[in-house]
Amino acid sequence: MQQDSLLPAPGGLAAVPGREPDPDAAISVRGLVKRYGASTAVDGLDLDIRRGEIFALLGPNGAGKTTTVEICEGFRDRDGGEVRVLGTDPASGGRRWKAQLGIVLQSGAGDSQLTCRELLRAQASYFPDPRDPDEVLELVGLTEKARSRGRSLSGGQRRRLDVALGIVGRPTLLFLDEPTTGFDPEARRQFWSLIRSLRDLGTTMLLTTHYLDEAEALADRVGVIARGRLAEVAVPSELGGRGRAPAVVTWTEGGARRSEATATPTAFVRDLAARFPGEVPDLAVARPTLEDVYLQMIGEDRA
Numbered sequence: 551m552q553q554d555s556l557l558p559a560p561g562g563l564a565a566v567p568g569r570e571p572d573p574d575a576a577i578s579v580r581g582l583v584k585r586y587g588a589s590t591a592v593d594g595l596d597l598d599i600r601r602g603e604i605f606a607l608l609g610p611n612g613a614g615k616t617t618t619v620e621i622c623e624g625f626r627d628r629d630g631g632e633v634r635v636l637g638t639d640p641a642s643g644g645r646r647w648k649a650q651l652g653i654v655l656q657s658g659a660g661d662s663q664l665t666c667r668e669l670l671r672a673q674a675s676y677f678p679d680p681r682d683p684d685e686v687l688e689l690v691g692l693t694e695k696a697r698s699r700g701r702s703l704s705g706g707q708r709r710r711l712d713v714a715l716g717i718v719g720r721p722t723l724l725f726l727d728e729p730t731t732g733f734d735p736e737a738r739r740q741f742w743s744l745i746r747s748l749r750d751l752g753t754t755m756l757l758t759t760h761y762l763d764e765a766e767a768l769a770d771r772v773g774v775i776a777r778g779r780l781a782e783v784a785v786p787s788e789l790g791g792r793g794r795a796p797a798v799v800t801w802t803e804g805g806a807r808r809s810e811a812t813a814t815p816t817a818f819v820r821d822l823a824a825r826f827p828g829e830v831p832d833l834a835v836a837r838p839t840l841e842d843v844y845l846q847m848i849g850e851d852r853a
């Protein structure tokens with residue numbers, strides 16, 4: 551291990567001693583650097599994703615999410631740092647390593663002339679221990695479309711087909727890049743339950759998304775990337791100190807809307823209730839949403 555960390559990383563940069571990747575993590579990244587010409591897209595990023603968790607990577611456009619994910623998938627070279635994905639450096643990952651990954655890209659294979667079932671059968675044939683294509687169609691809710699051509703599917707159905715293609719190889723680790731873009735609200739909810747059932751089957755998932763409600767609904771932990779670095783990692787309810795943030799109590803009194811930020815909302819509401827003979831008019835107690843704290847973090851970073 552020690553020996554390994556002293557080897558130069560691809561691109562010639564020495565790894566940082568004493569900061570070896572975690573061998574037990576599904577994904578472990580230390581000091582990742584990626585440059586495109588003079589601009590640095592990823593700038594010393596550290597990241598650990600545990601086996602079995604759903605991890606959501608958030609960040610504004612151009613923050614470096616896709617670059618990081620593509621390096622982890624083995625699709626892109628890096629200029630520095632250490633990366634281990636399922637214990638292997640993606641820069642040298644062979645077929646057996648690749649067969650453990652499932653990848654759902656932003657633009658999938660939906661334009662095909664083949665039927666959904668044919669596409670899945672073809673994809674399954676590349677893997678040593680694939681799932682049954684018909685079971686996968688059922689899992690993603692496309693059984694009725696088994697004989698339909700990819701190009702005849704709606705946008706949301708194509709995305710489901712993309713997911714089906716990503717999971718038919720029975721991946722240990724699934725990458726999902728903005729998976730629900732273009733879904734209607736009901737399709738998103740159905741997709742979320744599909745993702746949860748994959749987690750119940752033991753699949754680790756790295757998700758990038760711009761939907762904060764999606765990150766909140768699905769992720770065990772979220773990481774925010776800003777300017778090529780990981781700004782914070784937390785469970786969704788704790789991000790940006792959210793769990794400790796004061797609650798805001800609002801109500802109507804004397805014809806006017808009133809509000810109070812308080813660290814003890816229960817006591818405050820009890821006192822408030824004592825002032826009214828019945829219900830407190832228009833009473834609401836709110837904490838900052840994930841979107842509130844995320845936008846604040848991104849705003850501070852840009853300031």
Ligand SMILES: Nc1ncnc2c1ncn2[C@@H]1O[C@H](COP(=O)(O)OP(=O)(O)OP(=O)(O)O)[C@@H](O)[C@H]1O
Nearest residue numbers: 586589590591609610611612613614615616617618
């Ligand atoms: N092939 C490329 N050549 C040159 N620059 C690139 C290339 N790919 C990405 N970049 C630049 O690297 C930076 C990070 O891009 P990346 O696609 O990783 O961001 P992202 O966080 O995934 O953004 P988005 O949310 O818009 O998908 C951006 O400034 C982008 O313009």
